[in-house]
Amino acid sequence: MNENVFSFFHSPVWNKTPERTMCLEDVYNYVRGEQARERTLRLRSIEDAAEARKYKAGAFDYVTFSGVFSRCSDADMVSHSQLLCLDFDHVDDVSALKRVLIADPLLATRLLFTSPSGNGVKWVVEIDTAEAPHREWFRSVGNYLSARYHLEADAKCANESRGCFLPHDPECYINITNN
Numbered sequence: 001m002n003e004n005v006f007s008f009f010h011s012p013v014w015n016k017t018p019e020r021t022m023c024l025e026d027v028y029n030y031v032r033g034e035q036a037r038e039r040t041l042r043l044r045s046i047e048d049a050a051e052a053r054k055y056k057a058g059a060f061d062y063v064t065f066s067g068v069f070s071r072c073s074d075a076d077m078v079s080h081s082q083l084l085c086l087d088f089d090h091v092d093d094v095s096a097l098k099r100v101l102i103a104d105p106l107l108a109t110r111l112l113f114t115s116p117s118g119n120g121v122k123w124v125v126e127i128d129t130a131e132a133p134h135r136e137w138f139r140s141v142g143n144y145l146s147a148r149y150h151l152e153a154d155a156k157c158a159n160e161s162r163g164c165f166l167p168h169d170p171e172c173y174i175n176i177t178n179n
Helices: 024-032 037-045 049-059 094-102 134-149
Strands: 006-009 020-022 062-064 067-069 077-080 083-088 109-114 121-126
Touching: 020 024, 024 109, 037 049, 062 067, 083 134, 094 109, 094 121
Parallel strands: 006 067
Antiparallel strands: 006 020, 006 062, 067 077, 083 121, 109 121
C-alpha cells in the first residue's frame, strides 16, 4: 500500500500547528474508537446551528487529508498525500450515499465516514498530482459526481489545507488495499 500521510491537529480549529502525521489507518482507528464519541453525541444534540458550528470548531480534532503541513495553510505544505477529501453536507440518506460512493466504478474509496453533524459524509479518494494539480482534481471529481449522481461536494474543500473534523463513527469504512 502507498503510505499516504497527512497532518493531525488537536482542537480547536484555530490551532494551526500540527501535532503529528497520520495515515488512513490511524484516522480509521480514531473515528471508530472512543476519542470523539462524547463530543459527537453532544454536537448532534445541539439544535441551534450557530451554537453547533461554534462547538464543533472548538471541540473537534482535525486532519488535513491532502498533505503534511508545517502550519495549516496552503503556503505551508511540506508534501502532498495524494489524497482528496470531499465533503457532502445535508444528506437525506447518509447510509445510501455511503453505499453509492463505495460502489463507484471509477473512484476507489480509501476512507469514508459520517460527518460530525450526522447528516453528511466525508469521502477520501486517492489522486495523482503528477497528472494534474490538486484543485484540478477537485474540480474534475466534483464535475464527475455532479454528472453521475447529482451530488455537490462542499466547494470550500478545494484547498489543500482544508481541515476535516474527526468525529465518532463506528461504521467508518476503509479500503487499505486500494482495490
